[in-house]
Amino acid sequence: MTVILQTQKLRVEFRSHEFRQTPKIALQGLDLEVRAGEVFGFLGPNGAGKTTTMNVLLGFVPPTSGTASLFGIDVRQPIARQRIGYLPELTYYYKFLTAEELLRFYAKIFGLPRAEADQRIARLLKLVELEHAAKRPIKSYSKGMQQRVGLAQALINNPDLLILDEPTSGLDPLGRMKVREIIQRLKSEGKTVFFSSHELGEVETVCDRVAIIHQGVLKAVGRVHEITGQHANLEKAFLDIIGFQSQVQATT
């Protein structure tokens, strides 16, 4: 299968501006491969390096060493982002625009012709169930609606790869279920989805493969059942892999 997203020996250090402070190592030699058509879960506790990895993939943060590529193109080239969709965590979109105007703005950036943009906007608003609110300003949307409009903007260019940073964060169970359904529908359409989440049950349901990262180091990668192994579920496996249970045993 074609490798769509790849990082090789990726290392990111953040230099401190304070005197005599050692640089903070966010990623240490991360090797990842995401193949076409799979839903890939990227797990780790807070501060593990998930968002930093995504920031490198999106060209926001330059790697200190190592490489990262999307579709075989170095992530530092803006063209590498032509075929991706990105949903950041907790974004408050331009509140003076309507959902339709927001999607039209992003469609313009991708140079979509007007007729095609109209068609795609209508289809996406239907997909995220926002047709009824399409002409309302975003400031009147609930958190779940904002997250769904975010998902729609990530899909405006009909991307081959979707990068979702905690797409269900802060949503109620109904909102989470809707987002999960959308991800599953995208998977059935053959899209590749790379997403980070703290909802391990959700990851277990949706993902083909997962990677677990802790303190910038890749701890495990593989199919969900391979990772789960002899543990009861992914949550127990996750805690074991990041060393939480051994810490608990050591303290008791």
Add this chain to the structure above:
Amino acid sequence: MKNIFAVAGVVIKELYRRKDFYVLFIITVLICLVMASVNVFNDSKVARYLKEICLLLVWVSSLVIAVTTAARQIPAERENRTLLPLLAKPVTRMQLIFGKFFGCWFACGLTLLCFYIFFGALSATREHQWPLANYFQAAVMHWFMLGIVVAMALLGSLVFAAPSSNSTICFVIIGGILFVGRHLDQVAVSMREPLRTIVNALYFTVPHLEFFDLRDLVIHNWPLIGWKYIVLALLYATAYILIFLIGACLVFRRKPVN
């Protein structure tokens, strides 16, 4: 260019959907109409005072709109995290800066158009004439001056943390240039070295916004300024706009996105 104009379009939409412009426009209209209804000392040339007050209000309002609109653009994108999905698309940081600049500048142009139409109508009711060429020269020079202000505020928004501090610093700098900028060389003469050189250097480096102030031309119906001088002034403004925008691009290139 499509990315630049797409970003600019959002800025223009923001301006006409916010209340800032309407509030300033209504205040200007109300003050001018009240002034117009009063006949002070039966002075036959009272229309000039009215035009002066109206133009002063137009200048103050346009500066407030230009500085506050430009100063909040990038900080708002960062705070609301809309910068992330935007830069995750094939948009470069330079295109974003230029898009924000053109958006703010065109939006300021639209507000100026409204203000100058009102001003023209008001003065026509008193003087029964439309010196359109004078108005055109004054409005174009004013618009290019706002271009410098917008570019300066955009650069400031990348240097200073809060939009309010950036706005305050911009207003102080603009006020300083407009009121004392033209006298800096004379002030330098009475100074000792090395202050004299510093003040002289300042005189030659600051953008002289007062060059673009053609209010007297309109108020006193003076003859038109030669077009070649207007073109030179516009080139001078363009040079400063580019300097500030290139500075903004260089600063933004090194800034972390989140």
